[in-house]
Amino acid sequence: MTAPLLDVRGLRVAFPMGGGWGEAVRGVDFAVAPGEAVGLVGESGSGKSLSALAIMRLIAAPGRIAGGIIRFDGQDLLALPESGMRRLRGRHIGMVFQDPSTSLNPAFSVGQQLVDTIRAHRPELGRKALRDRAAEVLSLVGITEPQRRLTAYPHQFSGGMRQRVLIAMAIACEPRLLIADEPTTALDVTVQARVVELLNRLRQQLGLTVLFISHNLDLVAELCDRVVVMYAGQVVEEAATVDLFTHPRHPYTRLLQRCIPRLGLAGHRLPAIEGAPPPAGRVPPGCAFAERCPDAVQRCALAPPARRALDGHDVACWEAA
Numbered sequence: 001m002t003a004p005l006l007d008v009r010g011l012r013v014a015f016p017m018g019g020g021w022g023e024a025v026r027g028v029d030f031a032v033a034p035g036e037a038v039g040l041v042g043e044s045g046s047g048k049s050l051s052a053l054a055i056m057r058l059i060a061a062p063g064r065i066a067g068g069i070i071r072f073d074g075q076d077l078l079a080l081p082e083s084g085m086r087r088l089r090g091r092h093i094g095m096v097f098q099d100p101s102t103s104l105n106p107a108f109s110v111g112q113q114l115v116d117t118i119r120a121h122r123p124e125l126g127r128k129a130l131r132d133r134a135a136e137v138l139s140l141v142g143i144t145e146p147q148r149r150l151t152a153y154p155h156q157f158s159g160g161m162r163q164r165v166l167i168a169m170a171i172a173c174e175p176r177l178l179i180a181d182e183p184t185t186a187l188d189v190t191v192q193a194r195v196v197e198l199l200n201r202l203r204q205q206l207g208l209t210v211l212f213i214s215h216n217l218d219l220v221a222e223l224c225d226r227v228v229v230m231y232a233g234q235v236v237e238e239a240a241t242v243d244l245f246t247h248p249r250h251p252y253t254r255l256l257q258r259c260i261p262r263l264g265l266a267g268h269r270l271p272a273i274e275g276a277p278p279p280a281g282r283v284p285p286g287c288a289f290a291e292r293c294p295d296a297v298q299r300c301a302l303a304p305p306a307r308r309a310l311d312g313h314d315v316a317c318w319e320a321a
């Protein structure tokens, strides 16, 4: 296998809780190969966003990275000085977050915000070159008449178009890795599908490597080669997308498939997985999913299952077969 572009090993993120520290990310391992798109899925609170923020070293105090190794292109990110991290963010790793209305500044034109982003990493470019590059990336994300649109303000764009502008900002400096955290959640279903189409096209056109975080398994299936399923701060299953969807091995993955929003079903009430995940810092001693698991047996509550290989899947379950 080619060396991964991103390699996360034993990642732990902790917060002060009840006089001590509680872990919300509890030893997460996954890797993303160059050119690959990997999906990170799981219920709300499973630690997906914290894992992404940790990769960028953006965990807000008092939270902290409590352990693990994060390598990007062979570099140990947890050993980099903050100045090195600042050079890397935006330049080599681009990010897109959930809500375009909070990520764009309403007081500045889209062109100005794009130009500022590009200039931060390419100070050698003159005014004309910066504007040309800004128009070029707008056109890359499918915005027509890009030169004219540069002068428009965020409120003059629809939600889907604003999300395209954010993707344009994230790819403006040609990063090798794009981390997209729930980039479509605030959008309606058809627009969500278009954003994923765009990401797919950019993958092909620019050779982008993508870490895609989403609740929506259909979107993950459209975009990703491999899926990593998280529960209560840990990875419980990982497999190639096709294998994960056709033969999910972990009972949690199976329930997730039944319960999580699917395209075309918007507006329907979906069954939720009964119960709730254990809160960070209060995870029981055995398998964290045991309490809610339809297949749990006695030993599940006693000791946590380690990840093991099973027919091309990697699964953390005592009973998976």
Ligand SMILES: Nc1ncnc2c1ncn2[C@@H]1O[C@H](COP(=O)(O)OP(=O)(O)OP(=O)(O)O)[C@@H](O)[C@H]1O
Pocket: 015, 024, 042, 043, 044, 045, 046, 047, 048, 049, 050, 051, 063, 279, 280
């Ligand atoms: N500032 C904080 N203080 C204490 N605990 C926190 C803090 N931020 C996050 N957590 C804990 O970490 C858990 C995981 O959060 P995270 O945002 O990574 O989940 P997620 O899987 O991305 O969920 P979502 O899909 O809702 O974004 C939260 O449920 C919460 O228990």
